[in-house]
Amino acid sequence: MGIRSMDAQEYRATLAMLGLSQGQIAKGLGYSLRSSNGYANGDPIPDAVALLLRMMIYFNLTLADIQNLKPVTTPIDESWEVARRGSRQRDRWI
Secondary structure, eight states: OOOOOOOHHHHHHHHHHHTOOHHHHHHHHTOOHHHHHHHHTTOOOOHHHHHHHHHHHHTTOOHHHHHTOOOOOHHHHHHHHHHHHHHHHHHHHO
């Protein structure tokens, strides 16, 4: 099951609900004003953009909230390192 596509009307309505202009959302999420204008006028909207905008509405997130997200690396990195060390130890025993 994939992400439901977003059309230009939903894109414009979502920006209005968020209180953001095309320029603000483009700058805040790191894409061009030209792309944002294209999305608002019928160009295909990437699934990642559609999902993020919908999540902003659903979870009542601001652009600042999105920009301040920190990467989640510790649990995955630590478990990977433990697995990697374990495989090196097994190789020495064989």
